[in-house]
Amino acid sequence: MTDNAYRVDTTSRLAQWRIDNLASCTYRKSDPFKIGRWNWRLILEKNRNLFIKLFPEMSSVNKDSPPIASFIIRVVSSLGGRKALVHPGIDF
Structure with missing residues (x-):
């Protein structure tokens, strides 16, 4: 794997x-x-199902006040015509 395989662009x-x-x-x-x-x-994580998990990185800065956030997760597959799977919202 190249280093780019793990990089998240933001x-x-x-x-x-x-x-x-x-x-x-x-x-x-x-x-x-x-x-x-x-x-x-x-x-x-992928076995029979695909699981995508989002975690905050714990540090001394956010240890006492963990993040409160809301996310919309969108997965786009290029197989079969760029099918998009969207989860309406994930709250932390």
């Missing part, structure tokens, strides 16, 4: 993680990325 309100070959992985953890004041990490 803007002020958007994070994008590109995985080119999902068939070959059952577990993958992204590099930490920053949105807002906190660092986050995405974890992908």
Whole structure:
């Protein structure tokens, strides 16, 4: 794997993680990325189902006041005509 396989590209309100070959992985953890004041990490687990998990990176800064955030997760698959799967909202 190249280092780019774990990098999450961000803007002020958007994070994008590109995985080119999902068939070959059952577990993958992204590099930490920053949105807002906190660092986050995405974890992908695949067995019979696909699970995408979003975790705040714990540090001394956010230990006493963990992040409160709301996210919309959108997964786009390039197989079969760029099918998009959207979860309406994930709250922390």
